[in-house]
Amino acid sequence: MSSLASASFGAALQGARDAAGAQHYPEATLYMVATPIGNLADISLRALHVLQLVDVVACEDTRHTQGLLRAYGIERPSAQLLALHQHNEAEAAQAVVARLSAGGRIAYVSDAGTPGISDPGARLAAAVREAGLRVLPLPGASSVTTLVAAAGLVGGEDHGAFVFAGFLPSKAGERDAAVQTLAAEARSVVLLEAPHRIEALARALAVLGERRVTVGRELTKQFEEIATTSAADLSAWLAAGRDRTRGEFALVLHPRPADNNDADAERVLKLLLAELPLKSAVRLAAEISGAPRNALYDLALRLRGNGDQQSSSG
Incomplete structure (x- = not known):
């Protein structure tokens, strides 16, 4: 050869x-x-x-x-x-x-x-x-950009933006905690995984429900496969083919779909930020809206940052 x-x-x-x-x-x-x-x-x-x-x-x-x-x-x-x-x-x-x-x-x-x-x-x-x-x-x-180019990442608040997370922790508890963090991430997320852990990763991602996942297996090789499914159905996709757990994997979580709850949470957060310190506003907004606290905290930082820039420019 x-x-x-x-x-x-x-x-x-x-x-x-x-x-x-x-x-x-x-x-x-x-x-x-x-x-x-x-x-x-x-x-x-x-x-x-x-x-x-x-x-x-x-x-x-x-x-x-x-x-x-x-x-x-x-x-x-x-x-x-x-x-x-x-x-x-x-x-x-x-x-x-x-x-x-x-x-x-x-x-x-x-x-x-x-x-x-x-x-x-x-x-x-x-x-x-x-x-x-x-x-x-x-x-x-790069497997990262190779899969992103084929995934068709549209929708979400930041069109085309993605976060590279790489390999999640191998221990089950730590991996599950990392997936919970990903659930609050509105942007697309790129993951990598080895064949002997891909089934465990698929089970962990199932909690993300209907969020779309594009999986790339053996990218650029003769038996390359690229498919898009829901996080809930990823394990079933892997089980549907004899060779689907073989080879190196890259995965893309598509953007979290925007919904009315996101808009309501942002509106509540803005009202609270006008009256309260940032951490207090985030805590109350999470309790009122049910939105993830980490996502609200990041949003609060952006809102405060934009407000400071507008004040200084004015």
């Missing part, structure tokens, strides 16, 4: 040199390189060029990355691959900083997708920046 893949990417490597080779690639720089989340063709020409150019490729899994590079026809000795994962990120980051300080170019790749998004890389980027060195991102594949 790798020999066939490397042969098919020969033209891509030449295209990468032609398209990206004339650009400037500064030394003493960490290149955060996005890699495909499944489909090998979802690599950028600039990423291919940088993966050939740098002195070292730091990576989440050296064996996985070696296989990925060879699939593109890029050969690197093991000595030029540096393991940097969630268990050693702090100490390995210092080794990267030392190499960069000597003028080297280093690329960092996670196993799939964009580094630092529910993957190692964030601590590395922070350490490099704190050392006064440059971090240069090479954008590319």
Whole structure:
């Protein structure tokens, strides 16, 4: 497979040199390189060029990355691959900083997708920046934006806005508490989950009832599935197909539908804010309207902030 893949990417490597080779690639720089989340063709020409150019490729899994590079026809000795994962990120980051300080170019790749998004890389980027060195991102594949693009997120108060929550806690009690917090979030929410926990997540999300959920399984791969159902029916959707609990998952909770209760709660909150301190107004508004206190607190902060801005501008 790798020999066939490397042969098919020969033209891509030449295209990468032609398209990206004339650009400037500064030394003493960490290149955060996005890699495909499944489909090998979802690599950028600039990423291919940088993966050939740098002195070292730091990576989440050296064996996985070696296989990925060879699939593109890029050969690197093991000595030029540096393991940097969630268990050693702090100490390995210092080794990267030392190499960069000597003028080297280093690329960092996670196993799939964009580094630092529910993957190692964030601590590395922070350490490099704190050392006064440059971090240069090479954008590319991400399961987050891939699923959002297909979900058709319309409705709600903030059209198109979404919150990235990533992986919820693995312990049942903590996961259920996190879902209760999501219930109060009016915007869309993007979640990630592993195959061995997807059924538990679906059971936890069932309390959200008819709120729409778009689930993406094996995104960009041969057996990709994308479907939209209700939170209450997500477990049934998973059970309806033999392979539906396999593969990596991304999910989007659609915006919470606006209803008259939301408008009533906001009206009550505005009246109370005019007479009471913020916390007291939120507490009473929640008791009167039945709306979630966290959502009312966030709304109160926005209303107070808007009022302060209007006062200062007036």
